[in-house]
Amino acid sequence: MRDLPPANPFDDDKLKEECGVFGVTGVVDAANFVALGLHALQHRGQEAGGIVSHDSVQGFNSARRFGYVRDNFTKQSLMDTLPGPLAIGHVRYSTSGSKGHTQMRDVQPFFGEFSLGGAAIAHNGNITNADALRRELIGAGSIFQSSSDSECIIHLMARSLQRKVPERMQDALRRVEGAFSIVAMTRTKLIGVRDPLGVRPLVLGRLGDGWVLSSETCALDIIGARFERDVEPGEMVVIEDGECQSHRPFPPQKSRFCIFEHVYFSRPDSILGGRSVYETRRQIGVELAREAPVEADLVCPVPDSGTPAAIGYAAESGIPYGMGIIRNQYMGRTFIEPTEQIRNMGVRLKLNVNRALIRGKRVVLVDDSVVRGTTSIKIREMILDAGAAEVHFRIASPPTAWPCFYGVDTPERDKLLAASMSEEEMRDHLNVDSLRFVSLDGLYRAVGEVKGRNPDQPQYCDACFSGDYPIVPADMIDKGFHMKAAE
Secondary structure: OOOOOOOOOOOOOOOEOOEEEEEEEOOOOHHHHHHHHHHHOHHHOOOEEEEEEEEOOOEEEEEEEEOOHHHOOOOHHHHOOOOOOEEEEEEEOOOOOOOOOOOHHHOOOEEEEEOOEEEEEEEEEEEOOHHHHHHHHHHOOOOOOOOOOOHHHHHHHHHOOOOOHHHHHHHHHOOOOEEEEEEEEOOOOEEEEEOOOOOOOOEEEEEOOEEEEEOOOHHHHHOOOEEEEEOOOOOEEEEEOOEEEEEOOOOOOOOOEEOHHHHHHOOOOOEEOOEEHHHHHHHHHHHHHHHOOOOOOEEEEOOOOOHHHHHHHHHHHOOOEOOOEEEOOOOOOOOOOOOHHHHHHHHHHOEEEOHHHHOOOEEEEEEOOOOOOHHHHHHHHHHHHOOOOEEEEEEOOOOOOOOOOOOOEOOOHHHOHHHHOOHHHHHHHHOOOEEEEOOHHHHHHHOOOOOOOOOOOOOEEOHHHHOOOOOOOHHHHHOOOOOOOOO
16 A cells, blocks of 8 residues: 655645545446546545446456546556446545545445445545444444545445345435435446435436436536436435436435535536536625725736636726736646755745736735635735735635534644634734635625525535534544534
8 A cells, every 4th residue: 555645735725625426327338437527526536536337247346546537547458447337436535534644445436245235335525423433333343444434334334234225325324424425336226315414516417328426517518418407415316227216315404505615616617506606606706896895906816716706806896807826737746746945935836926917016816715824825925026016815705714524624723714813813914905705695695695694594504614513523522622602
């Protein structure tokens, strides 16, 4: 086993995407379509990826690799080992287990042999009672092979007395707390399921006579599949012999979809809950311009995630839009082993200032979020070094003051700038001329809630901003985490 090469050291001020899942059934060489789908979902996890396929002659086959999909699953010699009309895949960023030290045993999909046949499972999200479940299962004789919370589901399925895999999965998931969007497979079935609150996305598509499950609609586009609908919160779909059946194994609850999927995680060309991600982000910029106007000469995005909001801010404010910062598209995770000298160059390896455009201007910089503030400070220094007269930050999300326990790798709360500082204190810390975040009401308006957030009945999970956790993070409370006191 080996660890992944060091992550890009200049991306530490962004929340890390969770994972991406993808599955295809009813087509020739399904694994090839899965590889393409995972490539489209690469933004959701860059540490490692895996594919499991099933063929009536060779049975189950799997391949798991560290690094990018393009560097592994485009090799014909590898794809030839994954035959069959049914396959699922997963791209990973570690949110549980050995964070930053991924081992091959933690790479999904996970596979298990049961008395009724084999099954593989790929999971996006986070199980908030995984520690308690693991202790219980180990005490009952289970032997774990990985540090991932997702493996608990396999062991719970193995212990179920139900006679079919979907029923065993239902049994298992009724014991699980947290967020999960799952794609699974047996020898003949493709299965998709979302947790009762629908925290993480999962969509259903058609590919000719076949079916597709995906974390996002952008991955359907790359293989020419047609979007059918979202898998609904608390729904399980079971696809076999070209037919898709819907099951409701959980008591109904009000949806609490992750609002940060709209802000940052999902690709802008995806559709979430019937809404264009790009249009939502552009509208966030419009709300920002209304809430936090400023006299300035130029609106610039911090690329690439700040671009749609910057376009919306410029259009609403009437301030010209310009690409004041240029991103180096070829700065990958495995660029070089960073020396101290390279580290000191900081964010300049990834971003460079368009000096001719910036010089002498009062600049509005639009970014998607501020987590630790380290990258924001570096960008402010670059803009001033290029001759900007003023620097104003506008942030297309509310202050991130609380960690996420539902499938996002968030720093501990004391590392979050907004957990200990007011907006004005953050402005002083970043040393910019002004700093404003979109309000939580403004964010809700941007995603279609006309009057903003209803505190009595929020439609989304916004815990990273509000501290309102819709699912109690039991394991973290056991470790000493304190939830926000009731007001």
